[in-house]
Amino acid sequence: xxxxxxxxxxxxxxxxxxxxxxxxxxxxxxxxxxxxxxxxxxxxxxxxxxxxxxxxxxxxxxxxxxxxxxxxxxxxxxxxxxxxxxxxxxxxxxxxxxxxxxxxxxxxxxxxxxxxxxxxxxxxxxxxxxxxxxxxxxxxxxxxxxxxxxxxxxxxxxxxxxxxxxxxxxxxxxxxxxxxxxxxxxxxxxxxxxxxxxxxxxxxxxxxxxxxxxxxxxxxxxxxxxxxxxxxxxxxxxxxxxxxxxxxxxxxxxxxxxxxxxxxxxxxxxxxxxxxxxxxxxxxxxxxxxxxxxxxxxxxxxxxxxxxxxxxxxxxxxxxxxxxxxxxxxxxxxxxxxxxxxxxxxxxxxxx
Numbered sequence: 001x002x003x004x005x006x007x008x009x010x011x012x013x014x015x016x017x018x019x020x021x022x023x024x025x026x027x028x029x030x031x032x033x034x035x036x037x038x039x040x041x042x043x044x045x046x047x048x049x050x051x052x053x054x055x056x057x058x059x060x061x062x063x064x065x066x067x068x069x070x071x072x073x074x075x076x077x078x079x080x081x082x083x084x085x086x087x088x089x090x091x092x093x094x095x096x097x098x099x100x101x102x103x104x105x106x107x108x109x110x111x112x113x114x115x116x117x118x119x120x121x122x123x124x125x126x127x128x129x130x131x132x133x134x135x136x137x138x139x140x141x142x143x144x145x146x147x148x149x150x151x152x153x154x155x156x157x158x159x160x161x162x163x164x165x166x167x168x169x170x171x172x173x174x175x176x177x178x179x180x181x182x183x184x185x186x187x188x189x190x191x192x193x194x195x196x197x198x199x200x201x202x203x204x205x206x207x208x209x210x211x212x213x214x215x216x217x218x219x220x221x222x223x224x225x226x227x228x229x230x231x232x233x234x235x236x237x238x239x240x241x242x243x244x245x246x247x248x249x250x251x252x253x254x255x256x257x258x259x260x261x262x263x264x265x266x267x268x269x270x271x272x273x274x275x276x277x278x279x280x281x282x283x284x285x286x287x288x289x290x291x292x293x294x295x296x297x298x299x300x301x302x303x304x305x306x307x308x309x310x311x312x313x314x315x316x317x318x319x320x321x322x323x324x325x326x327x328x329x330x331x332x333x334x335x336x337x338x339x340x341x342x343x344x345x346x347x348x349x350x351x352x
Contacts, residue, residue, distance in 0.1 A: 001017045001018070001020070002017070002018050002020050002109060002110045003017055003109065003110045003320065003344075004016060004108065004109040005078065005079065005108035005320065005342070007046060007074060007075040007076075007078065008073060009048075010046070010047060010073075011046065012324075013327050015320050015323055018076070018109065021111070021113040022113070023088055023090055023113055025090050025091075026090055026092055026093060026115055026117065027089075027115055027116060028086050028093060028114060028116050028119065029086070029089075029113050030084040030086055030112045030113075030119075031084050031087045031111060031344075031346035032109060032110050032112065033083050033343070033347040033348070034082070034083045034084075034130060034133070034341050034342065034347060035083075035107075035109075035134065035342045036079075036082075036137075036340070036341050036342075037108075037326065037327075037330070037339075037340045037341070037342065038079075038137070038138060039163065039337075040165070040230055040252070040253050041253055042079070043327075043330060043331060044255060045075055045078055046327050047331065049255045051064050052071045053069050053072070053075070055069060055070070056069065057070045078107060079107040079109075080107070080137045081105075081136065081137050081138060082105065082106050082108075083101065083102070083134055084106075084344075085098075085100070086098055086101075086102060093116040095116055095117075095120040096120060096123070100123050101123065102119045102123050102133075103122050103134070103136050103300075104118060104122050105137060110346065121293070122296070124304075125304065131341060132310055135300075135303055135313075135339075138339075139172075139295075139296075139302075139308070139310070140279060140292065142166075142168035142169040142172055142299075143295050144277050144278075144279055144282060144295060145226045145251035145277045146172045146226065147286060148226075148251070148275055148277035148283045149224040149226045149248075149249040149277075151178040151224060152177065153176070154179065155179065156218050156222040156224075157173050157178040157180055157222055157225065158180075158181045158183060158210075158238060158241045159173065159180055159181070159183065159198075159228065160184075160204070160226070160237065160238050161230070161231070162182050162183070162192065162193045163189070163338065164338055165228050165251075166229070167193060167196055168299075168308065168313075169226055169251075170182050170193050171197055171309075172299075172302075174196065175302070175307060175308075179199045180197060180198040181198065181217075182200070182202065183202045183203075183204050183210045183214075183234070183237070184204055188335060190202075192338075195312075211236075211237040215240070215241055220243055221241060223247070224242060224247040224249070225238035225241055225242050226238075226248075226249045226277075227249070227251060227252050229252050231254075231260075232259065233260040233261075234252070235250055235252070235258070235261055235274075236261045239261075239266050239267045239270075240265075240266045242270070243270070244271060245270070246270065248272060248273065248274045248275070249275055250276050250277065313338045313339045314339045314341055316340040316341065317340075317341045318341075318343065319342070319343055320343065320345075323342060326340050326342075
């Protein structure tokens with residue numbers, strides 16, 4: 001039977017059996033090869049901190065309100081960085097055929113049925129490392145943050161958080177012509193940031209804070225900052241580091257309160273602009289030209305061309321049955337993990 005990753009309760013994740021979905025008109029069946037774990041988002045399900053698990057999302061009013069949680073344990077279907085092979089197509093499908101390798105969003109599951117129209121432009125070329133397809137979504141999130149920060153040629157941009165998405169943002173901002181100051185606490189991630197184009201790497205724990213240091217070494221502050229760690233302390237330092245009327249793209253998924261974000265200080269006196277960057281939409285000024293499919297196409301073109309070495313970010317490829325061990329390490333903050341990828345049984349031997 002097919003299998004799916006399930007968050008059974010806070011602190012418990014496992015691979016369980018699930019029913020196979022029927023093939024419907026216009027759809028294809030995919031055997032999953034790889035599924036990337038998005039540590040920031042998925043740890044909120046593992047830890048039980050995601051707002052969907054504690055309150056109701058009113059889609060009409062676009063508010064979280066008290067009431068029955070939108071999601072309740074056990075939670076299945078999380079995961080948005082999948083790669084697999086088409087193994088069956090409906091009679092009316094012509095854009096895809098069995099044997100095609102595609103990337104998309106269908107969750108940590110071994111078998112999925114999706115509309116062919118959602119995958120027709122997501123085929124991986126022959127000879128490409130299939131694991132690269134797991135970076136389509138996280139790369140899009142990174143690019144969206146770079147666009148939100150309005151990075152321009154020669155401008156200085158501070159990027160807080162050098163996890164997978166932060167490192168991708170560092171590379172994309174560098175390709176855009178920005179001079180990147182990368183901030184993190186993990187030496188290995190800072191070394192990778194330098195390899196990805198950062199002009200300087202900064203320990204977030206340095207005395208006096210990263211914000212003050214960036215103002216000093218840039219001679220007045222960064223033009224913009226992107227915060228991707230999800231830490232309110234890092235967001236405060238991002239605000240501290242930019243010039244008057246500078247721009248901060250808050251791209252992290254912030255959990256709980258924000259006691260370290262003090263809006264009466266630099267934010268108020270330097271008239272700093274903070275914008276939220278979230279993958280459900282692109283920056284308003286770009287809405288007529290950019291959308292989610294363009295984000296995906298742009299990122300994948302750069303990755304497949306070798307301009308972004310996404311494969312260098314993969315530190316762990318583990319069997320899907322070992323998902324609990326991976327989340328235990330992520331929850332503990334294991335500094336050795338960057339991108340963890342689940343491997344399903346259908347993955348070919350040569351790709352393992």
